[in-house]
Amino acid sequence: MATALATCDMAAIVEAVRLARGWSQAELARTVGYSQSWASRVVNGQQSLTLNQVREIAERLNIPIHLLRFAGANAAPVSSAPSRRPAVNAAGQAKGAGPTRRRDFTKVVAMAALPLPSASSAGDIHEETAATLRAITGGQRRLDASSPSRDMAKAALAHLELSARTLARAARTPFATDVAAAASEAAGFAAWLHTDMGDSGSARSYYRVAVERARQAGHNLLDVYMLGSLASFEIESDDPGVGLVLVREAARRLGDDAHPTARAWLSCVCALGHAGMGDTSAAHRELAHAESAVGRVDNTAPPWPWVFAFDEAKVAGYRALAAVRLHQPNEARSAFYEAFGRARPGPKQGALLMVELASAHADAGDVDEAFRLASEALRTGAAYRSEKVVSRVRRFRREYRGPRARCVSSLDEHLAAMITGTVGT
Structure with a gap:
């Protein structure tokens, strides 16, 4: 545990605490406030942690934050006894510590000052x-x-x-x-x-x-x-x-x-x-x-x-x-x-396909079938208030350059009625 604390090996620390307290991984997850699969990834060393998460887990597991160090693996281990804290001088530096140890101590102090995310801001994300x-x-x-x-x-x-x-x-x-x-x-x-x-x-x-x-x-x-x-x-x-x-x-x-x-x-x-x-x-x-x-x-x-x-x-x-x-x-x-031929698309999608097929029939000279399909698509567009379908029908009508048959006039009347709001009156 001392070695794990000295290197901030959270996987080893969390697993040691879990075993010492006789918890299952589900009980560990409930304690730290995360899902069981997330806790499992932490224990197995498969989940990286932010500084906030390290501090949060340490607090919820009652691990004194000052015991966690960021020194390399060869650094002298820190005692796991909660009552023993590193002595500091007036500048807040560890007495007798070299530059590396002072930087490590400063990181711990800075980490301890970070606010914990509240349950309302992050704890409900899983x-x-x-x-x-x-x-x-x-x-x-x-x-x-x-x-x-x-x-x-x-x-x-x-x-x-x-x-x-x-x-x-x-x-x-x-x-x-x-x-x-x-x-x-x-x-x-x-x-x-x-x-x-x-x-x-x-x-x-x-x-x-x-x-x-x-x-x-x-x-x-x-x-x-x-x-x-x-x-x-x-x-x-x-x-x-x-x-x-x-x-x-x-x-x-x-x-x-x-x-x-x-x-x-x-x-x-x-x-x-x-x-x-x-x-x-x-x-x-x-x-x-x-x-x-x-x-x-x-x-x-x-x-x-x-x-x-x-x-x-x-x-x-x-x-x-x-x-x-x-x-x-x-x-x-x-x-x-x-x-x-065998598919049954939804009403709106089907209406859009009808307009496309109407264009093909119009190009082939089959005017009656083309305008029958366009009129049916327009009725669906009106029923579902689909501006996309109605716009496609209007574009089909604008692009039509064929003879003026009765079916063409009928579609024009239907479009005009939609514009004036008199459909079905």
Whole structure:
């Protein structure tokens, strides 16, 4: 114990106290105020500690703080008797101590002066904190499939604020990086909702927060996911040039040995960017890269934060979207049916796909089917108050240059009624 105290070997000190008092690791964890797994990592020397944590543990285990030293392993050991303190001179230095010993003594005095984090500021952060925050975001995402974004926005922003405050409290704990990752997911979902609400400025702001928190977490795949999501947002906002810059940066950060799901997804986002720029060969090249990635034998369980593995059907969906932007209606319709013939996407996502398919039918000259799909998508957009869906339908109408059929007039009337607030009157 004297040697452990002399070198501030907290793993040995904590384990010796636990054995001397006959505690289990769970009892030790309750005493020091951390989780059992965290206490186990400390005892096994797998968990580094801050100065605040050293002082906190020493106080809760009744270890006199002045006995802890930061000298090297060859320094003379300090007695473990609580009543024996090193003598000091008028300058507060240890009598007879050389420069190294004086520096060590000064460190102990400085450490003893540090305030303990209060239970309200840090003691409530534990190994389940990040998982709980992520579970809340996950539940909100599931509700998003069938709920208006405006109904969810206030709760999502409150959760984002909670995540930010929790992250601030977690700054001096071993769980800070996990909480930062959870905060990144919360910000990404807030961005998604504001995209659906048509608030592009707020969406960009929240995506930037999501990227910043992902980098604070030190989680490379989460960083890539959020940066790629921002790239996809810019491409869908009719700024494919900016989107391509962002997706290339995400690909650079991803590296060459990435999981196939991540690689395929980024290639598909890049393909949409090239299609938006009218570059057919580059779009097809990226889609071929995606198809090659999803065909790899190790493309099984997706890496977090991806939830589902990227498969052939998902690549087909992006091929359909690229073909719409490249005005290749036959390829688009074929790819749509390959991707979504058996799938049942959520109402809002399904409405967005209907608008894309409507564009393909309009390019092919099938006006009645095109406007039937657009009208159905508009009804869904109105029901869920999705500005994103309504805006896509309005863009579809602006870009239509075909004959003035009755179905075209009907959609115009429906759009006008929505603007004036007379839908259904």
